[in-house]
Amino acid sequence: MKGKxxxxxxxxxxxxxxxxxxIAAGEGLPxxxxxxxxxxxxxxxxxxxxxxxxxxxxxxxxxxxxxELVKEEVxxxxxxxxxxxxxxxxxYRVVQKIGVEIPSEVVGVIRCPNPACISNANxxxxxxxxxxxxxxxxxxxxxxxxxDVGSYIV
Amino acid sequence: xxxxxSIREVxxxxxxxxxxxxxxxxxxxxxxxxLKGKILANxxxxxxxxxxxxxxxxxxxxGGSVISLGSVEASSVAKGETLADTIRVVSxxxxxxxxxxxxxxAARFASESATIPVIxxxxxxxxHPSQTLLDLFTIRQSMSLExxxxxxxGDLRYGRTAHSLAAALSRYDARIHTITPKGLELPPxxxxxxxxxxxxIVVHEHLEDVVEDLDVxxxxxxxxxxxxxxxxxxxIASSYRVTPDVIRGVSDRFLLMHPLxxxxxxxxxxxxxxxxxxxxxxxxxxxxxMAMLQKVFL
Numbered sequence: 304m305k306g307k308x309x310x311x312x313x314x315x316x317x318x319x320x321x322x323x324x325x326i327a328a329g330e331g332l333p334x335x336x337x338x339x340x341x342x343x344x345x346x347x348x349x350x351x352x353x354x355x356x357x358x359x360x361x362x363x364x365x366x367x368x369x370x371e372l373v374k375e376e377v378x379x380x381x382x383x384x385x386x387x388x389x390x391x392x393x394x395y396r397v398v399q400k401i402g403v404e405i406p407s408e409v410v411g412v413i414r415c416p417n418p419a420c421i422s423n424a425n426x427x428x429x430x431x432x433x434x435x436x437x438x439x440x441x442x443x444x445x446x447x448x449x450x451d452v453g454s455y456i457v
Numbered sequence: 458x459x460x461x462x463s464i465r466e467v468x469x470x471x472x473x474x475x476x477x478x479x480x481x482x483x484x485x486x487x488x489x490x491x492l493k494g495k496i497l498a499n500x501x502x503x504x505x506x507x508x509x510x511x512x513x514x515x516x517x518x519x520g521g522s523v524i525s526l527g528s529v530e531a532s533s534v535a536k537g538e539t540l541a542d543t544i545r546v547v548s549x550x551x552x553x554x555x556x557x558x559x560x561x562x563a564a565r566f567a568s569e570s571a572t573i574p575v576i577x578x579x580x581x582x583x584x585h586p587s588q589t590l591l592d593l594f595t596i597r598q599s600m601s602l603e604x605x606x607x608x609x610x611g612d613l614r615y616g617r618t619a620h621s622l623a624a625a626l627s628r629y630d631a632r633i634h635t636i637t638p639k640g641l642e643l644p645p646x647x648x649x650x651x652x653x654x655x656x657x658i659v660v661h662e663h664l665e666d667v668v669e670d671l672d673v674x675x676x677x678x679x680x681x682x683x684x685x686x687x688x689x690x691x692x693i694a695s696s697y698r699v700t701p702d703v704i705r706g707v708s709d710r711f712l713l714m715h716p717l718x719x720x721x722x723x724x725x726x727x728x729x730x731x732x733x734x735x736x737x738x739x740x741x742x743x744x745x746x747m748a749m750l751q752k753v754f755l
Contacts, residue, residue: 419581421562426539428566437649443562444583445463447646 315349319393321372323365326384328353331363333453334387337379337412338372346370359386372401379412381405382439383453405434413439413448413455420444430457459753460568461576464586464621469628471752472593478748479594479741487747492521492754498551499525500543501578502534502558507717508578508587511742512555515750518743524551544570553753556580574753582615588716589621591745595738596673600710602626606670608634608661610697611677611722614641615684618716619677623647627656634671636661638696640689641679664697669706674699676715676722700724707732714738 326334331350340346347368356362371391372380380387381403391399411429415422422430422443432439438449448455461467467475481487497516501509513523526534534543540558544567547554554571556564557578564577564584579585596602607626609619613635623633624647633656635643642660643651651658661667668674676699684690698721704713715723715735727733 417561419559419561421540421558421560421566421580424540424560426566427541440646441562443565444581445561445646447649 316395317349317366317368317392318395320347320366320368320370320391322390322392323367323372323380323384324362324388324390325356325359326363326365326387327359328361328363330384330453331365333383333456334363334365334380337383337453337456338367338376340367374401377401377403378406378409379456382409382412382456408433409439412457413452414457415441415444415446416448416455417441417444417446420446458572459574460564460571461574461586461749461753462564462568463577463584464589464625465584467586467625472590472625472628475590475745475748475752476594476597478751479590479744482747483741483744487519487751489518490520492516492519492750495521495553495754496551497521497523497750498547498554499523500547500554500556500558501526502529502540502556502563503579505557505578507739507742508557508585509555511739512576512578512587512746512750514743515746519747519750521750521754540567541570544575545572548572553750576749576753579617582617583620585617585621587742587746587749588618589625590749591738591741592618592622592675592714592716593625594741594745595714595734596712598737598741599712599734600672602629602631604630604632605672606632606634607673607675608636608664608667608671609643609675609677610636610664610699611638612641612679613637613643613677615680616677619675620644620647622675623651623656627651627654630655632657632659634659634661634667636664636667636697638679638693641693664699664703668704669708671707672710673712673714674704674707676713676719678715678718678720678722694721698722698724699727701726701730704730704732 331352349366351364353361387403389401390397409432422428431442438447440447516523548571553574555576555578556567558580561581561583563580568575577584613619681690711732712734713732
């Protein structure tokens with residue numbers, strides 16, 4: 304059984320929580336936003352940006368103490384970090400690895416950029432986007448989001 | 458329950474079936490009591506003459522009855538009622554709903570709240586499937602829909618009728634020519650959809666460059682109501698106009714179409730030419746909508 308790992312790493316390992324690795328460089332902070340983590344929430348966080356990566360060149364890493372992400376949160380991350388890998392940590396050990404999968408539909412997560420879309424009106428409606436090869440298509444008005452999807456996250 | 462929301466969801470076989478039914482109806486071959494006892498609710502949240510009246514006419518010719526929202530100002534909408542609640546309420550009063558609404562996606566949303574079929578009669582700059590079907594019907598009265606050369610002139614950015622017709626004709630291997638004022642080109646998403654579907658799209662600056670090669674020229678109005686900035690509208694309005702001179706030299710089978718209402722984009726002198734089909738097109742709204750109602754109710 305592994306003990307507490309050595310000091311001297313860029314970010315200290317966490318005892319319990321979640322490590323989100325292989326986030327494209329620059330997307331670490333949007334990942335926090337998509338998880339609802341702001342300067343006013345209480346999570347204990349470590350964020351590393353522009354870390355050297357053999358696989359990606361540069362990458363971001365996010366570590367969240369004492370919080371294990373659930374599937375719906377992982378799906379949200381797929382919108383902006385489709386190559387991320389998510390490790391659930393307990394007592395310094397990886398107990399679960401969750402691959403990010405792009406869901407076929409995204410409900411209530413992104414806002415339609417079309418101001419004339421019914422999903423932006425005062426109606427009892429949740430936004431719904433179908434994930435397609437070219438991007439995300441609004442179920443209601445067909446508007447496609449092909450880039451900067453992070454900026455439309457509710 | 459059979460909703461008709463977007464032409465993209467109507468298969469080519471279904472389109473052909475509706476057009477065949479409309480042809481039979483146009484020849485007088487229909488049961489004038491087929492929808493006796495059925496009630497259609499016309500919910501028009503935007504002004505409309507042709508669509509509203511032709512749906513009412515179609516329903517009545519099939520023996521059914523029509524109830525209407527009346528003016529939006531005189532309805533519960535003015536009190537702040539949501540579309541979802543209006544649709545739920547009307548679902549209890551009628552057997553099907555025809556909806557025209559200024560917001561895109563309104564018909565799709567309505568179909569999720571309704572317990573009866575919803576027919577989209579135009580949602581903002583989005584979809585207008587019944588218009589597309591009558592446009593296809595009008596073309597098919599003169600020529601096969603296969604591989605036609607069609608030009609779209611005017612506002613292709615906000616023009617839902619052009620969007621739907623282009624999408625429908627892509628199923629028939631049409632070649633699409635666009636002639637638009639700057640800033641009113643086809644939305645990129647639609648262009649990519651059409652290209653993905655294998656449709657040839659050719660962009661032209663001037664109608665004169667292509668008109669002689671066209672089988673159909675589909676003209677649309679620049680819609681003042683869709684422009685967020687009136688200054689943008691003013692700068693573009695009246696930037697094109699079809700006159701007898703412009704269409705001199707077109708082929709014998711050439712058709713000039715327009716969903717109406719027109720403002721300045723077609724010179725009234727063109728009306729008398731044999732190629733002018735826009736009033737025929739408008740009249741075709743009745744048999745085509747009768748065929749759609751048959752499909753929805755029966």
